[in-house]
């Protein structure tokens with residue numbers, strides 16, 4: 098299935114900003130994180146279609162998955 | 172050096188140095204400014220009249236080597252909101268005031284004539300001088316002139332906006348490199364202008380802050396600084412600044428866009444922290460910079476133009492959001508230029524661009540017109556034309572002048588960079604804050620969006636009132652220590668951080684505060700501030716958001732703010 102993956106802050110270094118990628122059905126957010134070589138502990142926030150999601154969340158066809166490191170501000 | 176209260180009476184141009192009353196002794200920063208304003212200012216007085224008082228207080232740990240402890244609180248009755256107000260800023264003034272032995276500087280009364288004055292604070296007290304040369308000048312000209320007149324001194328100043336008593340005028344504090352940090356919100360610059368004080372210079376000479384138990388202090392500071400440096404949020408703040416938030420708030424659908432009609436901005440990538448970082452590096456700027464010595468997080472930066480010349484520093488997410496998404500400007504250079512202009516004019520870089528967004532809706536300017544914003548700042552606001560004064564008095568002032576109903580304010584103060592429909596916790600903070608809409612009063616974004624201090628889903632109502640309450644109480648206490656609020660990310664996550672902070676306060680004063688005392692302090696501050704507001708005529712019905720948040724769904728989530736009045740009012744059940 099086709100999934101749009103967006104990366105932010107230093108997760109972009111050596112990877113990409115946004116890419117359409119193919120994954121098998123049943124893929125979770127955690128699988129995507131692993132497939133990109135991102136250390137799970139460094140993941141701060143994941144948004145699937147603009148909603149907060151955990152690493153265990155299942156991803157569906159045409160979802161937009163945004164992955165952020167631990168960040169803050171204000 | 173024993174701490175004293177420094178008092179300046181601008182009616183008869185006298186000054187005094189007083190012992191600290193017992194009831195004020197345990198306070199600093201916001202706790203002290205709010206305690207003094209509540210004790211000495213008539214809640215119903217005109218904020219720009221002789222009965223209002225402007226109070227400056229360094230935090231409990233300011234002037235020591237404690238990491239990130241250089242915040243300066245300023246308090247008064249606000250001309251923008253009519254409520255009590257505390258706004259704090261970085262820069263070197265808090266450290267210098269503390270080293271003068273000044274626990275609080277109280278400026279009261281009002282001179283009769285048209286003359287302007289400056290103040291000089293030293294460990295001996297305050298002297299008042301007449302000031303002629305720098306009247307009408309911008310903050311950078313004041314800082315430049317002061318550096319040649321009195322090199323190396325601390326500086327607190329107002330620009331033309333403060334002189335003209337605009338309700339969005341801020342008070343600016345010089346940083347170590349001549350940049351400006353601001354007591355930004357609520358028009359405190361207008362209060363300083365109403366006292367006819369153009370600037371305050373601070374010379375601590377060889378003054379030092381006494382520490383009751385230096386060994387214990389050093390040890391606690393080591394643990395504290397380690398917790399700050401080790402937290403991943405601190406690292407990201409050092410690299411991208413607070414502007415790292417543009418993309419995540421946009422992705423969450425809570426980035427107020429086009430005067431709060433949308434929750435996402437097409438041009439987000441161009442104004443994001445990531446783009447800003449790349450631009451700073453390409454132009455030989457500094458991605459990391461501190462607003463006062465001793466900060467170990469360094470969220471500030473120096474942003475240069477294409478030729479490598481500095482445009483601005485301390486370039487914050489909320490300011491970039493306001494000019495960027497809210498006014499639909501996707502050009503970071505224009506936003507930086509407007510930021511520098513506002514620092515020079517001495518006007519709040521949240522209130523002013525939100526006011527511009529309302530003016531854009533009214534057709535005064537087109538959305539996206541970045542050069543238009545810079546022109547209006549230079550030609551209208553700085554010069555005090557009628558349009559400049561309408562904008563300089565804030566978003567609500569523009570709404571009234573032009574008959575716009577979509578005016579994002581609470582208690583007249585502009586709502587900042589997080590849409591309360593898509594991020595509901597922050598809506599509770601905006602509604603209930605004792606100071607009008609202000610994200611820093613109870614930053615639920617940490618938990619709603621960033622996953623710091625637990626997780627509370629931003630789109631449900633559950634848990635938001637409690638979250639905002641706990642954060643507002645904790646924030647009031649932190650604002651009393653002189654600590655920059657960005658220590659809160661480490662404090663929420665790292666077990667060692669908060670105890671080390673309390674240990675430093677204990678070692679500084681030779682006392683034995685506990686975690687519970689800190690919570691009680693926060694509760695006391697909120698209740699003191701609220702009592703002032705109630706006596707000024709506010710009621711629970713003022714703790715509401717503007718109508719459109721309840722009736723206009725915001726994309727992409729298509730949600731409204733759906734808390735009833737009764738639900739909001741439960742905030743005060745403590």
Ligand code: SF4
Nearest residue numbers: 462466468469470655
């Ligand atoms: S983190 Fe930023 S705001 Fe806080 S003290 Fe450091 S430079 Fe100033």
